[in-house]
Amino acid sequence: MTVEERSPMQFEGIRPPHIHMGFSKDELMLKTFLMLSIIAIGSSIIMGINALIHILTALGTVFVIHTLIISFQKWKKKPVSYDSYTSTLVAGMIVGLAMPIAGPFYITAAVALVTVLVFKFGQNWLFIRKYINPAAGAKTVLLGLLSIMLFWEESLSIGQLFHPHHLDLNLWTAEGFEASMWIFQRVTIFGRDLSATASLLFWQTHGWIGGACGILVLIVGSIAVVWLRYKWRIVGSALLTMIGLAVVFGLIVRDDILLRISFHVFTGSFIFMVFFMATEPQSTPLPEISQIIFGVALAVITFFLQLLNVLGGSIFALVLLNLATPFLDKIGFRKPYGFKSKKQRRSLR
Amino acid sequence: MKSFKEKGRFEITLGIKESVAEKPVKIVPPAEIMSVYLKQHLGVPTQPQVQIGDSVKFGQILGDLEENQKVYAAVHSPVNGKVIDITTQKNPFSNKVEQIIKIQTEDAKTNQVFEKLNPETASKEDLLNRVKKAGIVGLGGATYPTHLKLGTPNRITNLIINAKESDPNTSSDYRLMVEKPDEVLKGIQVMAKILNVHDIIVATRTKEGMTPHLDAILQEHGIRVVRMRPNYSIGSEKLLIKEILGYEVPQGHYPPEIGIVVHNIATVYAVYEAVYEGLPLVSRGITFYSEQTGGENLWVRIGTPIEHIFNFLNISPTIFEKTIMGSIFMGPSLESLNIPIEKGTTAITGFSKDRSKPYADEIPCIRCNYCNIVCPVDIYPQLIMEATKKENVTLLKKLHVEVCIDCGLCSYVCPSLIKFTPYLLKGKKLIKT
Ligand code: SF4
Ligand code: SF4
Numbered sequence: 001m002t003v004e005e006r007s008p009m010q011f012e013g014i015r016p017p018h019i020h021m022g023f024s025k026d027e028l029m030l031k032t033f034l035m036l037s038i039i040a041i042g043s044s045i046i047m048g049i050n051a052l053i054h055i056l057t058a059l060g061t062v063f064v065i066h067t068l069i070i071s072f073q074k075w076k077k078k079p080v081s082y083d084s085y086t087s088t089l090v091a092g093m094i095v096g097l098a099m100p101i102a103g104p105f106y107i108t109a110a111v112a113l114v115t116v117l118v119f120k121f122g123q124n125w126l127f128i129r130k131y132i133n134p135a136a137g138a139k140t141v142l143l144g145l146l147s148i149m150l151f152w153e154e155s156l157s158i159g160q161l162f163h164p165h166h167l168d169l170n171l172w173t174a175e176g177f178e179a180s181m182w183i184f185q186r187v188t189i190f191g192r193d194l195s196a197t198a199s200l201l202f203w204q205t206h207g208w209i210g211g212a213c214g215i216l217v218l219i220v221g222s223i224a225v226v227w228l229r230y231k232w233r234i235v236g237s238a239l240l241t242m243i244g245l246a247v248v249f250g251l252i253v254r255d256d257i258l259l260r261i262s263f264h265v266f267t268g269s270f271i272f273m274v275f276f277m278a279t280e281p282q283s284t285p286l287p288e289i290s291q292i293i294f295g296v297a298l299a300v301i302t303f304f305l306q307l308l309n310v311l312g313g314s315i316f317a318l319v320l321l322n323l324a325t326p327f328l329d330k331i332g333f334r335k336p337y338g339f340k341s342k343k344q345r346r347s348l349r
Numbered sequence: 350m351k352s353f354k355e356k357g358r359f360e361i362t363l364g365i366k367e368s369v370a371e372k373p374v375k376i377v378p379p380a381e382i383m384s385v386y387l388k389q390h391l392g393v394p395t396q397p398q399v400q401i402g403d404s405v406k407f408g409q410i411l412g413d414l415e416e417n418q419k420v421y422a423a424v425h426s427p428v429n430g431k432v433i434d435i436t437t438q439k440n441p442f443s444n445k446v447e448q449i450i451k452i453q454t455e456d457a458k459t460n461q462v463f464e465k466l467n468p469e470t471a472s473k474e475d476l477l478n479r480v481k482k483a484g485i486v487g488l489g490g491a492t493y494p495t496h497l498k499l500g501t502p503n504r505i506t507n508l509i510i511n512a513k514e515s516d517p518n519t520s521s522d523y524r525l526m527v528e529k530p531d532e533v534l535k536g537i538q539v540m541a542k543i544l545n546v547h548d549i550i551v552a553t554r555t556k557e558g559m560t561p562h563l564d565a566i567l568q569e570h571g572i573r574v575v576r577m578r579p580n581y582s583i584g585s586e587k588l589l590i591k592e593i594l595g596y597e598v599p600q601g602h603y604p605p606e607i608g609i610v611v612h613n614i615a616t617v618y619a620v621y622e623a624v625y626e627g628l629p630l631v632s633r634g635i636t637f638y639s640e641q642t643g644g645e646n647l648w649v650r651i652g653t654p655i656e657h658i659f660n661f662l663n664i665s666p667t668i669f670e671k672t673i674m675g676s677i678f679m680g681p682s683l684e685s686l687n688i689p690i691e692k693g694t695t696a697i698t699g700f701s702k703d704r705s706k707p708y709a710d711e712i713p714c715i716r717c718n719y720c721n722i723v724c725p726v727d728i729y730p731q732l733i734m735e736a737t738k739k740e741n742v743t744l745l746k747k748l749h750v751e752v753c754i755d756c757g758l759c760s761y762v763c764p765s766l767i768k769f770t771p772y773l774l775k776g777k778k779l780i781k782t
Pocket of ligand 1: 713714715716717718719720721731759762763764765766767
């Protein structure tokens, strides 16, 4: 009997590798959700029940929309875009944390709806990938539209991008800047009045929900960057650039440098956005140098938008840079093995 | 050590190695019918030197070529027997149908085939010629003919012996270090004489005290032992050089061109056997492992069908859904069990159903960047995949797909369970055309 006759077992030829690390997209999303939940708890303690309602509104909305979409897809026997809810819940959480505490709840629900419907499922359906961060895209489009409805009396305060309160601020001079800090000087905890700097670092009752405690975002964000391997170059370059700009500008106009840094870096719209929106995998570049360009540009644009009183302007900057990502993906490559500098090469014999 | 970490802190578990490494080597007797491929090396196939019906002796040449053909290595009969067929069969390593000689085994006897050489008195040419006649190839899996590497016209200043055994499913090199230390030293000395090199390094992932005898005799002979961090990726020749000597081999060039030669420790042992014992390369050490059965270190003759090894180990192959030949990162999975052990086979691993297709549920890329972070040669597998899909040759060239060493780490870490191999292969092909 030949070996062939004695070996009836046939296996399928499967290409290598044959083992996998075992870390799935769902695990990545769940861990991101966990990190965001810590910030949500902190923000709800600082900003109160309204913060929690915003967050739950966003989460509830994305859950319902996701369920409706996949039920529709199943009913129509179409391929289901996202089987798992994990990334949708992360998007919902980000929407909740990226809304200003002063905004109406229905706006949060509307942003959450647009996030999932248009910028998550819609982008995926049209382009098979997300070019724009869903929450940032939804916020920019919706709040931008609301803001320009000038025929509507409340348009600016509902749109919240150019809030009427902000339009009077003058951040270009030392005096104007100091006078503008009244928003952060109204905080009293445990019977003590916090300085504007302390409030920006620890206890903001104004602005984006996710940035209520700047230090908490910094700590949780840093843990997430290391633990979940977020694109740290974006975070690092954006933070360093923002600090650098704040210092230089502070020196030029001669005001309180620490307060300048705290304001530009720790306002919720920047610190939260940098850690949890600017690192969104799909809409940000892959090559290392491009990530640095992305981070630097993000900080520069945000800084000048802040000076122009568009205090949530980081979101514009992010959308703009998201759109530049396909181009940034074609530049900024590191040198591969065998192409490194002469120093690392031994001469050929 | 339970696991080791790759670039980006990605972890690879060493459960397999741990469970097998301390088991002594068992010798597998030859099978009733042995199957020997005529091409078991990098290069051109050899031509059959026997005919159906011929009687063959242990160590007799089965496949060879004219001298002027450059890259090849002769193949020899692993048994005394009779040629019953010269046919073709798919070779899992090349994924091509290749010529194979089937031999009915008459007995399992072995004998000295070549005259023993004394390396002290033998000339470099004689030693090199012996390595060539013995059909030795790189036994770490690369299978480049060893006589060509040793016969390099370049001036060599460093000889690195790769005893790092990076794959998580192999431990046969470690067994050589434990069980054959004196032979290993002699093999290194032969290589050093041929290359006329004095700076010799043995690169190992073993800890101090794990191979005391080998460590002692190496030290006695002025051979450095470099204990390395136990990454999987730095087992590759080029990365090993960078890790130890700090040099990169310029792209498009080979290590000898910068004065460095790297040989696997199993190849060293084969050189010892060829020179001191007069034996051609007809057997090698492998590691078998499956979760259900545990593992063994085995000494097998080249040409032994996998099915015979299962029989020897009293294992029913039906318990496996998939059987891998070689590295679980880079080796092929077998379509049939009549595939024989080749010179480049380092291991056999059986996978049960629940672990046989870890990449079955692939989803679209989420651009997490993990694959790019882990890539040991600093290219961008994700961008290469995209460029390959679009057949964008200009971008593929810019991304230097040709630098890829096929380590499989990008797939290993991908949370979307994407298997990059087809894209990388196609990308490499595209830039060539
Ligand atoms: S690891 Fe997978 S999911 Fe992540 S970027 Fe690479 S291909 Fe995409
Ligand atoms: S297989 Fe190639 S592209 Fe993937 S990690 Fe290894 S070297 Fe990099």
